[in-house]
Amino acid sequence: MKMQVKPIPTISDRINEIRMLTADIVNKEILPNERTLWAWRGDSRYTKADIEESKALRKRIQDKVHEAGLWAPHLPQEYGGAGLDFLEHAYMNEVLAYVQGGAALFGVVAPNSGNQTILVKYGTEEQKKKWLIPLIEGKMQSGFSMTEPDSAGSDPRSIKTTARRDGDEWVINGHKWFTSNGKAADFFIVMCRTEDPDGPADRNGKMTQIIVPKETPGVNVIRGIPIWSQRDSDHCEIIYDDVRVPVTNQLGQTGSGHAAAQDRLGAGRIFHCMNSIGQMWRAFDLMVERIMTREVHGGLLETKQFMQGFIADSYIDIQAARLMTIHTAEKIESGADPRTDISAIKVFVPSAYERVVDRAIQVWGAAGVSGDLPLAGMYQGARTLRIADGPDEVHRILIAKNILKRYHDGMGWDFGN
Numbered sequence: 544m545k546m547q548v549k550p551i552p553t554i555s556d557r558i559n560e561i562r563m564l565t566a567d568i569v570n571k572e573i574l575p576n577e578r579t580l581w582a583w584r585g586d587s588r589y590t591k592a593d594i595e596e597s598k599a600l601r602k603r604i605q606d607k608v609h610e611a612g613l614w615a616p617h618l619p620q621e622y623g624g625a626g627l628d629f630l631e632h633a634y635m636n637e638v639l640a641y642v643q644g645g646a647a648l649f650g651v652v653a654p655n656s657g658n659q660t661i662l663v664k665y666g667t668e669e670q671k672k673k674w675l676i677p678l679i680e681g682k683m684q685s686g687f688s689m690t691e692p693d694s695a696g697s698d699p700r701s702i703k704t705t706a707r708r709d710g711d712e713w714v715i716n717g718h719k720w721f722t723s724n725g726k727a728a729d730f731f732i733v734m735c736r737t738e739d740p741d742g743p744a745d746r747n748g749k750m751t752q753i754i755v756p757k758e759t760p761g762v763n764v765i766r767g768i769p770i771w772s773q774r775d776s777d778h779c780e781i782i783y784d785d786v787r788v789p790v791t792n793q794l795g796q797t798g799s800g801h802a803a804a805q806d807r808l809g810a811g812r813i814f815h816c817m818n819s820i821g822q823m824w825r826a827f828d829l830m831v832e833r834i835m836t837r838e839v840h841g842g843l844l845e846t847k848q849f850m851q852g853f854i855a856d857s858y859i860d861i862q863a864a865r866l867m868t869i870h871t872a873e874k875i876e877s878g879a880d881p882r883t884d885i886s887a888i889k890v891f892v893p894s895a896y897e898r899v900v901d902r903a904i905q906v907w908g909a910a911g912v913s914g915d916l917p918l919a920g921m922y923q924g925a926r927t928l929r930i931a932d933g934p935d936e937v938h939r940i941l942i943a944k945n946i947l948k949r950y951h952d953g954m955g956w957d958f959g960n
């Protein structure tokens with residue numbers, strides 16, 4: 544089944560062009576080859592020749608993405624990207640996310656994409672030459688090292704990893720985990736609590752992001768943390784033990800780390816939600832296809848009221864999630880304050896995503912949890928998103944605080960803005 548994408552009358556010609564070009568590559572190049580592109584991972588049945596064929600196919604599709612002017616939508620054209628604005632990128636994401644691995648084929652894979660964005664904004668020209676350009680060209684990989692086992696991820700002020708200035712070097716000590724892309728990375732961007740020259744770093748001290756090459760003495764990658772029953776993953780536990788790097792590896796001004804993290808996470812939450820909508824779209828198509836063709840108890844599933852309810856409820860979830868997310872993206876593009884809306888979509892969209900995929904799995908039965916369909920992976924991704932980028936509970940608190948403040952200031956909430 545192909546993704547059905549038509550021009551939207553209420554958006555710009557440019558956004559429609561981006562959506563249609565993306566859909567064309569998804570439908571003609573990726574969907575027909577989806578199993579070949581990614582199925583060999585972790586499957587011993589695939590030979591070396593199969594793997595080489597898969598790599599060649601990915602390269603061919605990436606070349607077509609380049610030709611269409613859609614490569615690396617998050618990066619300016621001067622760095623080899625598509626130079627899309629925020630809204631263009633958001634609309635593009637819902638289309639490319641329809642397929643497994645779509646982001647990789649369009650050059651926008653976390654954590655590299657987020658690190659590239661940070662390097663573009665905060666990096667010096669020397670840092671861009673040494674780290675950003677090789678990262679964009681695929682000659683390097685990177686990781687983002689912020690989360691800690693003994694610190695609540697929902698409270699960035701609780702980070703304990705410190706960076707102490709010693710002459711022309713930063714000396715880093717700390718314990719991180721869930722450092723994304725930890726095994727393949729050539730360097731990490733590490734969030735540190737910067738120690739004050741007159742004393743140790745405290746809870747309210749300055750945070751700074753520092754580039755740390757993986758091969759630096761004292762960088763100890765302990766393990767890939769098992770996730771969703773997998774024995775291993777590329778989300779790594781790392782101990783930084785008296786790691787010394789040049790002061791010139793610091794990104795931005797001392798104390799700019801929190802702002803840099805928010806630059807990364809705020810936009811990322813929108814893109815994650817648009818990605819979720821693309822995945823919901825695919826799950827919905829798979830569910831309806833099954834309902835229309837599967838015969839049980841003397842009739843097609845589409846004649847059963849339970850199944851009709853599944854279709855209606857999933858349609859409602861997807862439409863509500865999509866419109867909320869687009870509204871938030873439009874706020875960001877216009878310069879309005881999007882904080883309450885970002886928290887709202889971060890709570891609603893992953894839960895809607897989970898419900899939509901759950902219904903599709905139920906319709907497909909045992910096949911729904913097998914590796915023959917993408918639904919099991921989607922379900923895991925949906926559940927993970929309720930923790931990633933801030934847990935639901937924190938975002939609910941932020942929503943309530945923002946609304947109450949408005950009312951305490953003598954104003955109501957304008958739902959039209």
